[in-house]
Amino acid sequence: MTGNTEVFESEEFREMLNKTRTMKEPPQQDGSLRQAWYINRARMILNEKEKELGRKLTFCVVTFGCQMNERDSEKLRGILKLAGYAEKDTEDADFVLYNTCTVRENANVRVYGRLGSLAPYRRKNPEMKIALCGCMMQEKDVVDRIRKDYRYVSLVFGTHNLHRFAELLVASLMSDRQVIDVVEKDDTIVENLPAERTYSFKSGVNIMFGCNNFCSYCIVPYVRGREKSREPKEIIREIEQLVADGVVEVMLLGQNVNSYGKGLEDPVSFADLLREVEKIDGLKRIRFMTSHPKDLSDDLIEVMAHSEKICSHLHLPVQSGSSRLLKIMNRHYTKESYLALVDRLKAAMPDLSLTTDIIVGFPGETEEDFLETMDIVRKVEYDSAFTFIYSKRTGTPAASMEDQISEDVIRDRFDRLLKEVQRIGRMRSSRFEGQVCPVLVEEKNRQEEGLMTGRTPHNLVVHFPGDEGLTGSIVNVRLAESRGFYYMGERV
Numbered sequence: 262m263t264g265n266t267e268v269f270e271s272e273e274f275r276e277m278l279n280k281t282r283t284m285k286e287p288p289q290q291d292g293s294l295r296q297a298w299y300i301n302r303a304r305m306i307l308n309e310k311e312k313e314l315g316r317k318l319t320f321c322v323v324t325f326g327c328q329m330n331e332r333d334s335e336k337l338r339g340i341l342k343l344a345g346y347a348e349k350d351t352e353d354a355d356f357v358l359y360n361t362c363t364v365r366e367n368a369n370v371r372v373y374g375r376l377g378s379l380a381p382y383r384r385k386n387p388e389m390k391i392a393l394c395g396c397m398m399q400e401k402d403v404v405d406r407i408r409k410d411y412r413y414v415s416l417v418f419g420t421h422n423l424h425r426f427a428e429l430l431v432a433s434l435m436s437d438r439q440v441i442d443v444v445e446k447d448d449t450i451v452e453n454l455p456a457e458r459t460y461s462f463k464s465g466v467n468i469m470f471g472c473n474n475f476c477s478y479c480i481v482p483y484v485r486g487r488e489k490s491r492e493p494k495e496i497i498r499e500i501e502q503l504v505a506d507g508v509v510e511v512m513l514l515g516q517n518v519n520s521y522g523k524g525l526e527d528p529v530s531f532a533d534l535l536r537e538v539e540k541i542d543g544l545k546r547i548r549f550m551t552s553h554p555k556d557l558s559d560d561l562i563e564v565m566a567h568s569e570k571i572c573s574h575l576h577l578p579v580q581s582g583s584s585r586l587l588k589i590m591n592r593h594y595t596k597e598s599y600l601a602l603v604d605r606l607k608a609a610m611p612d613l614s615l616t617t618d619i620i621v622g623f624p625g626e627t628e629e630d631f632l633e634t635m636d637i638v639r640k641v642e643y644d645s646a647f648t649f650i651y652s653k654r655t656g657t658p659a660a661s662m663e664d665q666i667s668e669d670v671i672r673d674r675f676d677r678l679l680k681e682v683q684r685i686g687r688m689r690s691s692r693f694e695g696q697v698c699p700v701l702v703e704e705k706n707r708q709e710e711g712l713m714t715g716r717t718p719h720n721l722v723v724h725f726p727g728d729e730g731l732t733g734s735i736v737n738v739r740l741a742e743s744r745g746f747y748y749m750g751e752r753v
């Protein structure tokens with residue numbers, strides 16, 4: 262954890278905590294007031310337990326998966342802290358919560374493995390509660406398996422009722438039985454919940470939830486539900502509060518930020534939202550994730566090109582370079598239209614860093630399809646790319662497609678792709694050598710004493726001599742020596 266130990270709760274939520282302290286019954290209506298009541302309730306229960314045990318109770322939250330899960334975990338940690346638990350980095354805690362991911366099979370495997378490894382802690386501490394939440398819990402097979410083979414798990418909940426965590430926590434604290442509460446669908450957006458940020462100076466901000474795209478390989482729409490945007494005024498208010506609390510960089514989060522605002526009563530585009538966020542005084546940097554190429558508008562390119570705060574970096578997942586496969590993947594663009602989009606982006610922002618996600622071994626991928634992917638990688642010249650081996654997700658259309666690719670063919674293609682991605686990444690990264698860049702200082706270097714680590718607007722990592730007092734500030738650093746994917750620098 263870096264630089265932040267206080268839970269961040271809005272003025273409104275603080276008032277709700279006060280107001281509900283003396284209420285005998287919880288407010289009926291679902292929302293933050295009701296959750297505030299349950300936080301007070303949890304605090305009372307934990308107080309009793311602490312007296313009984315003669316020590317403070319602890320929690321540990323482990324997060325798997327993407328930035329949405331990271332942000333959700335900050336909210337869960339905020340609630341646990343307000344309820345009276347003390348945070349611990351290790352899993353020998355009284356309340357251990359795994360916020361899970363299921364985008365690829367190995368994410369699931371890791372969770373089961375990790376659960377097994379809790380056995381010695383459970384033996385030492387019979388009071389220990391283990392809870393599971395997140396995307397994996399939206400799968401029926403998983404919950405059945407937990408119910409049957411992991412009886413010692415105390416609490417299970419999903420992605421749709423995360424905002425009711427305080428209530429579920431109380432239910433679990435008051436029961437010795439396994440509490441399972443997973444719902445198929447819940448469109449409520451609860452504003453104003455507290456959060457315990459990992460970094461004091463930067464924060465993710467959800468601008469929308471869910472996904473409507475149903476790419477044929479992807480399980481996210483099934484476990485996160487339909488797309489739903491937050492009201493712009495709520496987003497702005499949250500960012501203003503974060504800035505007042507010391508945040509200088511925000512990452513606007515959504516599975517497809519380019520379709521932000523479509524379902525709102527007064528529809529707003531993502532570009533319009535960015536124009537508003539730009540105006541927030543004190544905010545220095547804006548990032549966002551993820552951009553679906555099919556919905557990236559010229560208006561957005563315009564806003565990015567003229568912005569003082571939007572970082573010169575765009576994550577634009579391509580998945581494959583084969584138009585034939587892109588169609589079967591249900592991506593709604595072709596190799597040619599993607600390249601044309603990249604041309605427009607580069608024409609407007611010659612200095613832009615582009616990164617991407619690529620899947621290798623999608624069902625039916627031929628050598629020719631794969632060579633198209635290699636070709637697009639060379640043409641775009643990505644600054645970096647996440648390369649994934651296709652993972653079969655039960656329930657998605659691709660899982661039942663014939664012609665699943667054998668492991669050794671995938672391995673060979675994966676290795677060839679990775680080599681190319683790395684060669685290009687190294688070359689792209691070295692283009693900054695000798696330049697002076699504004700670097701947001703993030704943390705102490707984990708390997709070497711006396712060094713600090715930060716990021717440039719292009720999202721390049723830089724290590725440079727400095728002291729911890731610089732954390733959270735933006736300083737000018739000369740990018741002295743490129744080491745492939747990061748830089749060694751010096752302050753100027």
Ligand code: SAH
Nearest residue numbers: 478479516551578618619620649650651652
């Ligand atoms: N909403 C984002 C992606 C979220 S998932 C977008 O559309 O860009 C992050 C990445 O995981 C995806 O971009 C994809 O490359 C990868 N992914 C998703 N499902 C996968 C699967 N079944 N097998 C392998 N990789 C997968």
Ligand code: SF4
Nearest residue numbers: 472474475476479481
């Ligand atoms: Fe998955 Fe596609 Fe939605 Fe991204 S856009 S989350 S890849 S379905």
Ligand code: F3S
Nearest residue numbers: 326327362363364396
């Ligand atoms: Fe994983 Fe869920 Fe994110 S499946 S990638 S944690 S939306």
